[in-house]
Amino acid sequence: MSDAPTFERDLADVPTSAFGSRSLTWWGVIAFMAIEATGFALAIGAYFFLMAHEHSWPPEPWLPPDLLAGTLFTTLIVLSEVPNTLAKHAAEKHDLPAVRRLLIVMAVIGAVLLVLRGFEFNSLNVRWTDNAYGSVIWLLLFLHTTHIATDWADTLVLAALMHTREGEEARRFTDTSENSLYWRFVWLTWLPIYLLLYWLPRWAP
């Protein structure tokens, strides 16, 4: 390296933040989604494995979970995709005021969802210690609840961050769009679990 090395190109003009798969944190979010998706897939696999052992599902005297709380929860979480997509587009347009408003909305929705989830746990009609059916139902609900809680906490932190001077930073908009992406993943994984918890026991012979 005695004299100056030959330079092929100068990278000063290369941008410092971008959206979608060009950003590094996008790959991190995708990898964590893959991990959690595998976890959910295997938990659902365990659900079917244990279901095969029962003559009837849910096994005798136990009733399937009540529909009210679960269905309310599902409708709200699917509807939450509207503000979620708006937040994502606002972030990609660097529209700070819109992002600030929408993150507050998402935080509130998250809180309401967690309360509804409390009622859901109450409406399962089975305790986790009763039998394998109860255990696997509580496992699926517990895993998804940690999923919602972590993303809700992330949304709260992001909302607080966007209200500080830090909010103008380009990278924060990338974080917001990726947080919306992760929320989309949260309710997508909920749909199969909703069917397994609430409807399969009613349809299964």
Add this chain to the structure above:
Amino acid sequence: MSAAELARDGPTLHGPELAARLERSWSRDPGLLGWLATVDHKEIGRRYLVTAFVFLALAGVLALAMRVQLARPDQNIIGAARYNEIFTMHGTTMMFLFAVPVMDAVAIYLIPLMLGTRATSFARLNAFSYYVYLAGGMLLWIAFVLNVGPDVGWFAYVPLSGPEYGVGKRADIWAQMVTFTEVAALSVAVVLTATILKQRAPGMSLDRMPLFAWAILVTSLMVIFSMPSVALASGMLLSDRLVGTQFYNPTENGDALLWQHLFWFFGHPEVYIIFLPAVGFVSEITATFCRRPVFAYPVMVMAVVAIGLLAFGLWVHHMFATGLPRVGYSFYTAASMAVAIPTGIQIFCWITTMWLGRPRFDVPFLYVVAFIVTFVIGGLTGVMVASVPLDLQLHDSYFIVAHFHYVLIGGAVFPLLGAITYWYPKVTGRLMSERLGKLSFWLLFGSFQLTFFPMHLSGMLGMPRRVYTYPAGLGLELPNFLSSIGAFIVALAFVLFIANVFLSLRRGAIAGPNPWKAGGLEWATSSPPPPYNFAHVPSVGSATPLWDGPLKWMSGLRVDEKEMLLTTVVSARPDLREPVPEPSIWPFISALALTVMFVSSIFSPWAVLFGLVPLGVALIAWFWPKQLEPTAEPVIE
């Protein structure tokens, strides 16, 4: 300052002055706090390596204790309960605390250097993963010292590890240790996947990536898709043992086989997670010491990917004796046989590389030859136990102990020792002694065969696994005695290897940037590399840049801020300039909070809830962005 006046490397700023300024912005502050706060992948890689080898030594001592107990029939040097603890600790430590982390260690250290980038992605997550791994190892070994060590085997079959027969906290400690090591391994897998996909040097398209990087990419993806299985299984075991769920309770429609399915769905990819990085080592060492790239690069890459995929399809061959339908078994026999094909191809390509090149018999290359000679035996005994009728006789006997030591020590530890000897000059700046290296090599190779080949025979003479003694008169005396003698010589060989490592720290020959005249990018920087790895961004024109003409560079990265270049996934064209996180104490504190939460959750399930508060605070502080001067970067590009 506007964008133009920001200091950047290039024709105007290069050489020693640039090095000094980069050194200032990239090095961490000294002292314990600085030590705990580092995010430098080289420092974390070294720590992983040292910690993994400490656990190897500990587990090795346990192996010697087992061999002393099994040297003669009907011995009672070690009691039954203690022996069960020892073989459980030996297996668990080797699999969870040595094999996977040591491959992570070398990968964390080398991948950024091989790809020509300045740091791993998510550097703080990398630091966090080391502390979580260390906490998991300490939990297991402090419990073992306190007579609470697990005694249910390294795969802890239920109901023996269940709430009724797994008495006390032993199996909980094991299950929680699995949670720790799996969080650490998953974090490293995310870090390495993102680094390999997004941070390759400009021009290093996927077909010019080093074979070691391919091996680590496939390994990381296998970790991402297999470790959640053991996380779920050990989580369900913990909840069975602590809050009374019925997952594995046969009388409440749970099933003992649910544990085996979930565990081995992780278990078999796990052994390939240990083996594939070793395939990467062998490819790199063979290329350098035969003075030519490995033969048929695309075939080798496809073989690694094929192993990664097939590994997920054959876990039931661990369960041939559990009475599942025979037709299903024949599918898994075929799948287990099929996984031998890509391995066979790789062996052929390595030997063809030797045929076409001019092999130099230095110590790393000797380990590669020993790998081929030893691993192929293990692979072929693997083909034997893939067949149901044979496995029904050989399963859970010492034949299997011989098989997996051949494929794990022969298949992973030999290449690992070769890799350490090969990259030692890059890490420390000095070469390991060739004479002491050859001595410890031949001692290890010979004593390995003496130790583990007789186990094939003791297995076929009906000696089951995990017995703390065996009766006289079954013909087991000689093979077990030979194994015990061999084990001590293996230990001696390891001691010699470690001695060589420490002696060469000061007395080894000065190595310089490229002592082996190798072709990889890691040999383009100094030994040991500076904290920022490369002063300028190297640009790559072929798979072996240093062998194909002078290296070209790209300038323009910032000097007073830590910055690295992101490139596009397939063709590695420059894409983004990414700031690299500053050293921070918060990953360590988060790991501490996680440890407190995990360990106390063994004693009370409420700890999971209360433990989340400190963990949440620590994570928020970790991710809270550094206050950038707002005008430093133009907001809208």
Add this chain to the structure above:
Amino acid sequence: MNTVQSVFGGQGAEGAQFLSLMTLFTVVTTIIYLLVLAYLALALWRRRRTEHTVESGDHAAEPPPQRTALIGWVALVNTGLIVLTVASFLTDRAMARTASSPALEIEIIGHQWWWDVKYTGADPSQSLETANELHLPVGVPAHITLKSADVIHSFWVPNLAGKQDLIPGRQTDISIKPTRTGLFRSQCAEFCGVQHTHMALDVTVENRADFLRWYRAGLQPAKAPTAPLAKAGYAYVMTRQCAMCHNITGTEAGSHFGPDLTHLASRRSIAAGTLPMNRGNLYGWVADPQANKPGSKMPTLGLEPNELHAVVAYLETLK
């Protein structure tokens, strides 16, 4: 070479099929291994005529003969594996065929660290229960149903056939057709706790006459003791701890938590293979079982010397 506990015995139909398949596998894999070693040796020590290295300038060259050799090698490996897979599948089917016509129904229940063996026939009065021993008539295919009472065990008689696990909550089975007589030893093959090591089973394959003689003797209840010392032992066994766990058919001791002792003295070993059966070992075992098999469910009773002599005397009458 021991013939009591070894896969080389091949005294069962399945064991013999295993040996022939194992020989085929060993031959094929050894050939493949020698090919690899030969190619490796040649590659390392051949006289260099042409060399494609960095030093010779054309390190990226990949001459065509090597490519065709690669394709040839893949073809060879594939055919080898296909041959082995098909052979393994055919052997598996052959083994299953012996299971199709069982003539002897046996049920084995695994406990923590001993085997409960029941000969269950159509006629309940002819069903026999014993422990830690298995008698099989030569040439008669036996169908053994395997259950576990606590954790996972594994039933494995290397000389006769492969192993099958005993899993709580599931019922697995294995078919064995012994072809040659002999005394064999089986050992639990799945780690099942502290004394997994001492969970052995004495297997005796004999001709039909001997088997029927043993079977009829087994059906008889235990004879009442005559000698005074044995009578005192009988009194102790019936009124103290022994009756709480063990069953001796024909006496009040009827609990099935411990192994059946009705014909203890006629067995080859004590406590699931822990000690060979003789007077000294009987004394050693009854006096202090925790010394011989630490962690076993049989407690150390702390017998007085006279009680010990009496109990052992009585046990020896249980032929």
Add this chain to the structure above:
Amino acid sequence: MSSPCRASLALAAVALLGGCDREERDSRGQPVTETVPAGATADTIYPGGPSGSTVTLSPKAAAYENNAYHIAQGQQLYGQMNCVGCHAHGGGGMGPALIDDEWRYGGRIEQIATTIVEGRPNGMPSFRGKLTDTQIWELAAYVRAMSGQVRKDAVGARTDEPSNTPPLTQTRREPIVPGEDATP
């Protein structure tokens, strides 16, 4: 590198001192003096039996009370010795319930041990001579665990039987003040 090593070694040393008795597996059971006269009475099993002396606070209590191994052995003995026949899985039936804190003859471990050895009127048989000393103390330890008086970390959450009793780790009650006799 050296200072953190020293710190971790010190930590390990401290941890070494706190030996863990909960996990001690002493299957032999110390050959302790019989707490009750163990004369070889040839009595068959009958309720009540001669009123022996109440048991003094024996040093063995500590060894069995919170020891996971002995409680697990007691759990298996509870099933094998047909305690289930009268007490069911603790809910009681013909015999009194064992998972509440009503103790007719005392709730401390040695009082329960005496009940097992002596037998009690209204149907509790005497197991003197039928079970070894260790087994009796293990049964007493398990009975205490069923009523939630044992540290949660010494007890498994459930047994591998049908789940009719709430998980032992969930039945948390404040322990009976030692010394105060709980007989009504």
